[in-house]
Amino acid sequence: MSEYLLEVNNLTKKFPIKGGILGREVGAVYAVNDVSFKIKKGETLGLVGESGCGKTTLGRSLLRLIEPTSGEVFFNGVDITKLDADQMREMRRKMQIIFQDPYASLNPRMTVGGILAEPMEIHGLFKDKEERRKRLLQLLDQVQLPADALNKYPHEFSGGQRQRICIARALAVEPEFIVCDEPVSALDVSVQAQVVNLMMDLQKDLGLTFLFIAHDLKVVEYISNRVAVMYLGNMVEVAESHELYGGARHPYTKALFSAIPNPNPNVTHDRIILEGDIPSPMNPPSGCHFHPRCWNATDECRGSYPPVTEESLTHAYRCYNPNQVSK
Amino acid sequence: MAEKILEIKDLCVEFNTDRGRIRAVNGVNLEVFKGKTLGVVGESGSGKSVTALSVMRLIPSPPGKIARGTIDYRGENLLDIPFDEMRRIRGNKIAMIFQEPMTSLNPVFTVGNQIEEVLELHQTELSKEQRREKAIEMLRLVGIPSPDKRITEYPHQLSGGMRQRVMIAMSLACEPDILIADEPTTALDVTIQAQILELMNKLQKELGMGIIMITHDLGVVAETCDDVAVMYCGQIVERAEVKELFNHPQHPYTKGLIESIPSFDSTTGERKDRLPTIEGMVPSLFDLPDGCNFQDRCDFATDKCRGSEGEPVLKSIGTNHDAACFHPLS
Numbered sequence: 001m002s003e004y005l006l007e008v009n010n011l012t013k014k015f016p017i018k019g020g021i022l023g024r025e026v027g028a029v030y031a032v033n034d035v036s037f038k039i040k041k042g043e044t045l046g047l048v049g050e051s052g053c054g055k056t057t058l059g060r061s062l063l064r065l066i067e068p069t070s071g072e073v074f075f076n077g078v079d080i081t082k083l084d085a086d087q088m089r090e091m092r093r094k095m096q097i098i099f100q101d102p103y104a105s106l107n108p109r110m111t112v113g114g115i116l117a118e119p120m121e122i123h124g125l126f127k128d129k130e131e132r133r134k135r136l137l138q139l140l141d142q143v144q145l146p147a148d149a150l151n152k153y154p155h156e157f158s159g160g161q162r163q164r165i166c167i168a169r170a171l172a173v174e175p176e177f178i179v180c181d182e183p184v185s186a187l188d189v190s191v192q193a194q195v196v197n198l199m200m201d202l203q204k205d206l207g208l209t210f211l212f213i214a215h216d217l218k219v220v221e222y223i224s225n226r227v228a229v230m231y232l233g234n235m236v237e238v239a240e241s242h243e244l245y246g247g248a249r250h251p252y253t254k255a256l257f258s259a260i261p262n263p264n265p266n267v268t269h270d271r272i273i274l275e276g277d278i279p280s281p282m283n284p285p286s287g288c289h290f291h292p293r294c295w296n297a298t299d300e301c302r303g304s305y306p307p308v309t310e311e312s313l314t315h316a317y318r319c320y321n322p323n324q325v326s327k
Numbered sequence: 328m329a330e331k332i333l334e335i336k337d338l339c340v341e342f343n344t345d346r347g348r349i350r351a352v353n354g355v356n357l358e359v360f361k362g363k364t365l366g367v368v369g370e371s372g373s374g375k376s377v378t379a380l381s382v383m384r385l386i387p388s389p390p391g392k393i394a395r396g397t398i399d400y401r402g403e404n405l406l407d408i409p410f411d412e413m414r415r416i417r418g419n420k421i422a423m424i425f426q427e428p429m430t431s432l433n434p435v436f437t438v439g440n441q442i443e444e445v446l447e448l449h450q451t452e453l454s455k456e457q458r459r460e461k462a463i464e465m466l467r468l469v470g471i472p473s474p475d476k477r478i479t480e481y482p483h484q485l486s487g488g489m490r491q492r493v494m495i496a497m498s499l500a501c502e503p504d505i506l507i508a509d510e511p512t513t514a515l516d517v518t519i520q521a522q523i524l525e526l527m528n529k530l531q532k533e534l535g536m537g538i539i540m541i542t543h544d545l546g547v548v549a550e551t552c553d554d555v556a557v558m559y560c561g562q563i564v565e566r567a568e569v570k571e572l573f574n575h576p577q578h579p580y581t582k583g584l585i586e587s588i589p590s591f592d593s594t595t596g597e598r599k600d601r602l603p604t605i606e607g608m609v610p611s612l613f614d615l616p617d618g619c620n621f622q623d624r625c626d627f628a629t630d631k632c633r634g635s636e637g638e639p640v641l642k643s644i645g646t647n648h649d650a651a652c653f654h655p656l657s
Contacts, residue, residue, distance in 0.1 A: 050516040050517075050518060050519075051487075051516055158608055160608065161608075188370040188371055188543065188609075189370065189543060189545070189584060189587055189588065190370065190583060190584060190587050190604065190605040191370075191608065192587070193587035193589075193602040193603070193604040193605075194604045194606075196589070196602055197601050197602050197604060200601070215516060215517070217517065218546075218588065218589045218590070219589050221589065222589035222590075222602070223589075255518060256517065256518060258521075259517040259518045259520065259521040260517055260546065261520070261521075261524070261544065261546030261547045261549065261550045262546055262549060262550065263545040263546040263548075263549045263573070263585065263588050263590075264549060264573060265549040265550075265569045265570045265573050266570060266573070266574065271521060271525075273518075273521050273522055273525055274518045274521075274522070276472075277486045277488055277489065277519070278486075
């Protein structure tokens with residue numbers, strides 16, 4: 001078996017735009033466009049980008065919660081885009097997801113015990129009553145919640161505790177891979193740190209593999225081994241997280257990381273302020289989608305989308321002028 | 328020393344709820360100076376927004392009530408003046424930007440209408456044409472391209488960053504003395520956040536207004552503020568000049584907040600093993616402990632903190648540096 005748990009090749013998700021009286025397709029949004037990447041076993045790949053760049057669509061396409069339009073997703077060597085519904089359900093036991101909003105993603109009418117037992121029921125795990133109870137308590141212990149939480153309802157918990165319940169639910173079926181879609185974005189700073197620590201501990205103890213989606217670049221950089229940057233549906237750069245701050249090749253990555261406010265008033269750093277907004281994905285610019293906001297853009301950039309350049313095993317980018325990144 | 332334009336003294340705001348009365352803001356003292364930015368940081372429910380709304384006299388009453396205190400704006404106590412008078416000040420002398428640019432604009436009026444409305448209310452001497460001109464000028468000032476076209480558009484036609492610019496244009500139309508910005512960039516992406524903060528900074532230099540910047544993001548504080556007040560459970564637990572606060576935090580809560588931001592040592596590429604955290608959670612306002620509100624989460628808590636000598640009060644512990652703690656870190 002290869003060292004990669006997940007291998008994604010040329011994944012594309014197109015949303016048609018219908019218009020006119022007949023509801024014909026008048027255009028399309030490529031929410032995810034020709035994206036390829038791999039995630040090693042036990043690794044965390046961070047996924048960052050501005051709102052609307054396709055992070056969430058990509059995360060959900062991997063689990064086929066959104067059906068990809070084309071491309072391949074190999075999980076443990078199996079192309080899951082070819083599986084039928086029953087086989088896919090079986091496969092989802094190994095692939096779970098944690099959502100952003102811990103208030104909306106827990107059923108308020110179910111007890112925590114019921115919430116955690118549901119995925120086990122669906123997948124027919126821990127059928128023996130005593131065994132299941134043991135497993136539930138073990139899960140609560142893993143996410144550091146007290147055992148009496150089992151009979152409580154979600155509204156009795158704070159945001160941070162609810163997110164722990166969501167994590168426990170994802171762990172209930174003993175997955176190998178978890179898509180974490182902005183799991184700490186809704187939490188306060190001090191609680192956010194607790195949940196980030198918990199996730200890193202769980203990863204170490206259970207050998208989990210994460211795709212960690214977030215718009216908070218500091219958290220992503222902290223938790224991830226490698227980080228992928230998306231812009232308008234395309235993956236523009238992938239690099240080891242410590243390389244991104246100083247060694248980024250793509251001008252968008254540079255701009256994105258320089259925009260983070262630095263919580264240290266003693267240093268002033270040069271900031272690249274991008275002009276304008278993200279262009280509309282319905283009508284993306286020609287060539288490299290970033291060229292209207294890029295200060296190095298040439299005619300080549302306006303002509304065609306840059307191919308992937310693999311600088312090393314861990315660092316790849318899509319840019320024609322990767323070395324002139326200062327502004 | 329810059330001119331002091333706003334002074335909040337001993338402000339207490341209470342809310343009546345089904346579960347009893349809570350004190351959302353408890354004895355807050357703050358000062359705002361001309362041309363300076365005061366940061367107010369804290370977690371959700373710490374009383375930041377309620378403090379800001381009190382200055383605007385926008386606390387919904389009932390259930391809310393300003394129980395005590397004064398808000399002194401250029402020699403006038405805003406809490407004593409009649410409602411009509413307050414209307415003249417609100418939006419004109421003291422303006423506010425809200426967090427949600429999506430819900431704070433009226434979807435059925437063009438952005439031009441909405442900026443002109445502010446001028447119509449407060450600058451009655453302007454003619455209709457002058458108002459339109461001023462509105463276009465304001466949109467240009469906040470960096471919206473082709474403002475003469477944008478002015479006829481509706482909020483849904485603008486992106487989040489653009490809408491927040493419109494909000495800023497609206498709040499600055501009357502060239503206020505004080506701008507209260509309640510989480511102005513929280514709903515925006517970092518690249519747009521950088522644009523907006525830069526814009527506010529530039530406008531502050533041009534117009535010389537005092538800003539109250541309410542945020543939970545210490546990065547934003549470090550980059551934009553001159554002075555910072557840290558709030559916890561409705562009280563100010565520490566207040567200092569921005570560099571002093573980050574370099575020498577005195578209250579364990581402030582220190583915990585600063586440390587729990589993920590940082591990355593980009594020179595070595597080494598990652599810290601674990602993020603330092605503040606254990607536990609913010610106590611409920613219905614059930615605050617005796618003594619210091621932070622005692623259950625504090626490593627240094629003693630009997631003194633648990634109420635044997637009452638609540639810690641905010642007192643000076645250095646040059647322009649106050650903390651409400653029995654055991655300041657120093």
